[in-house]
Each structure stands twice: as C-alpha cells, then as structure tokens.
C-alpha cells in the first residue's frame with residue numbers, strides 16, 4: 001500500500017529524475033542481428049558510420065565525430081586544439097566539464113554565471129582573462145544557450161579557443177540556428193540519461209576540417225596506419241552496439257519529445273501559481289531541449305528551502321536531483337583554483353531542483369508532483385490545518 005500524504009498518494013515505484021527512452025526492442029534486434037552476422041563489433045564499423053552521418057544531418061552541423069562518452073569528447077577537443085594553461089569555465093555544471101580540463105593538464109578558472117540563463121557570464125569571463133588563458137568552455141546549462149555572441153566576441157578579441165558543452169542541448173536551436181554551430185567545437189553527451197542516447201556515448205561538432213583527422217587519431221590510439229602510430233592517443237571509440245541503439249533511438253525520438261513536452265507543460269501549469277516556485281524556461285527564440293524540468297525555489301516566498309523540498313518529495317517516492325550542487329569550485333580537487341566572485345553560481349546551486357522528466361511520467365505524473373509541491377507550500381504556511389514541517393529540514 002502506498003502512503004497518502006495530504007490526500008496525494010505516493011507513487012507505487014520510485015520516480016527518478018529520468019528514465020532512459022528506449023525504442024521498441026524489435027527495431028534494435030534487427031540491427032543486432034546484422035552485427036552478429038558480420039562480427040564487426042567496434043572500430044568505426046557500418047553502424048557507427050551511419051549514426052555519425054545521420055546525427056550530422058539531424059544536428060545541422062558541418063562536421064561531427066562520435067566518441068565513447070561526452071567527457072572524452074571534450075577532453076579530446078582540448079587535446080586536439082593543443083590547449084594548455086588556463087581554461088575559463090563555469091562551476092555550475094556536472095563534474096565532467098571541469099575534469100576534462102584538469103585531465104588534459106590545463107588549469108580550470110571559475111567564472112560566475114548569468115542569473116537569468118545560469119550559463120557562464122561573459123562579464124565574469126572578461127574579468128578573469130589574463131595572458132595565460134587559452135580557452136573558454138561554456139556550458140548550455142539545462143539546454144539554455146550561453147550568450148554565444150558575447151563569448152564569440154571575447155574569444156576573437158583575445159585569440160582564445162571557444163568550446164561549448166552541449167550535454168543538455170541536443171536538438172536545441174537559437175533563433176533557428178543549430179546549437180552545435182557556435183564556437184570552435186561543441187560537445188554532446190549521449191549518456192543513457194539524455195533525451196538522445198547510445199547508452200554511453202558522445203559527439204563533437206566542429207567546422208574546421210583540419211581538426212577532423214586529429215580527433216580521429218586521438219580517439220583511436222593515434223593509429224595512422226598498420227605501420228604508423230602518429231601521436232599519443234587514447235581509446236574513445238563508440239562501438240557498434242551503442243551505435244545500433246542510437247540509430248533506433250534517433251528514428252523514434254519524436255514520440256519521446258512529444259511526451260516530454262506534455263510533461264513540461266503540466267509542470268508549468270501546475271506550478272505557475274505556487275508562490276516562490278519558478279519553472280526555469282529556455283527563453284524567447286530558443287527551442288526547448290526537453291532534457292530537464294528545473295524549478296527554482298525562493299525560500300522566503302515558498303516557505304521551505306530547496307533541500308527541505310528535495311527531502312520531502314522522497315516521502316511520495318519522488319527522487320528529484322540537485323543538479324548542480326555542490327559547485328565544482330567546491331570540490332576538494334578544485335578548491336585552490338582561481339575564481340571570480342561566484343555569487344550567482346552559489347545562489348543557483350542552493351535554489352535549483354531538477355524534477356522527474358521523462359515521457360513515461362506523463363502529464364498526469366507531473367501534475368501529481370506539482371500537487372505535492374503545492375501541498376507542501378500550503379502546509380508550511382499552516383493552511384492545511386497541520387503543523388509546519390521542521391522534520392523535513394535535512
């Protein structure tokens with residue numbers, strides 16, 4: 001029997017922040033049979049090449065190479081561009097963005113975020129530039145694009161490389177322009193938790209054809225030919241089984257997008273009148289990547305802080321996530337790194353909450369979660385006849 005709190009029944013099974021979208025099994029089965037028959041399992045086989053071509057078209061980018069995950073795609077982009085010294089980035093991101101910089105032997109320098117987009121603030125970037133800075137990595141957080149024009153202008157003026165982490169922005173367009181067309185390179189993550197995925201995988205979009213061969217060498221041990229290993233490379237290849245999954249996810253993705261749009265709309269409807277809750281939206285002229293459903297909580301108005309809400313939802317078996325808390329700049333490995341005043345990033349890390357977002361949740365599921373949040377607000381305000389909830393404060 002599921003618990004009922006405030007008249008709202010808890011979910012029978014745990015509801016996580018996401019649940020991977022899977023195409024009908026029979027569709028993948030056909031491709032797996034081809035792989036079985038050919039015994040071609042990896043090293044840029046036919047499924048890989050087909051997926052690379054289809055994604056290049058789908059993302060509307062000039063060039064794209066596939067990798068075993070997004071983190072390695074980013075790392076290899078930095079290596080291919082020969083980035084050393086300092087790299088300006090945001091602390092309000094998944095650890096992978098900053099780890100990619102550090103693993104290349106470069107030094108992350110943390111800039112603050114824009115309070116509206118939650119992406120790297122170009123004004124902070126300008127403040128942190130010095131002679132040792134070689135590159136900027138902006139993250140299109142939750143699929144909201146960075147201020148690409150301002151960053152491009154700064155990068156050009158100072159001779160810096162500009163790379164974007166679009167792990168959350170698959171399919172996003174900005175005034176009709178594909179998100180992968182900005183800067184020197186753009187990384188996409190195809191992890192299982194992403195709308196488009198290959199279970200594990202990643203891609204790098206870029207426009208300079210001279211980069212292509214270097215990327216290909218770096219992802220495959222530096223092998224130029226049977227007789228020659230041209231440079232120090234790693235193993236970052238996407239295998240045939242991952243590519244087969246990706247091809248069928250891509251072919252059936254629109255159905256998931258449509259369902260997610262309904263989920264997002266249900267959250268917006270359900271929470272628009274809840275004091276202190278704002279559903280984070282991508283903004284005018286930007287197509288929603290539908291990767292995350294994020295709310296921002298104003299404790300004074302809502303009556304509970306973000307951590308208390310996050311904990312309280314678990315009683316209904318709703319496991320939301322606090323992406324991105326803690327800030328990367330607070331990780332022990334990065335505490336000594338140079339940083340600007342990170343006031344806006346610190347505020348965002350305290351106030352955001354990613355609610356469950358996947359097609360199977362349905363509008364009904366999102367409405368129910370919105371009701372839970374509304375109920376908690378009424379309850380802390382003493383409007384339900386029950387006492388307020390100090391016990392929910394973790």
Ligand code: T4K
Pocket residue numbers: 016017018019020069070071072093094096097139165167168188189190191192193201202323
């Ligand atoms: N840059 C940014 C801005 C990123 O957000 C990420 C990844 C990267 C770079 C790196 O890209 P990759 O190298 O991963 O391609 C998850 C993902 O693993 C990670 O890819 C993602 N960002 C990050 C935001 O979220 P965790 O540690 O929070 O995942 P986990 O295992 O807790 O999964 C979240 C929920 O999803 C689970 O509670 C249940 C559900 N789930 C997860 C998996 C893996 C499933 O239902 N099935 C599954 O197979 O990092």
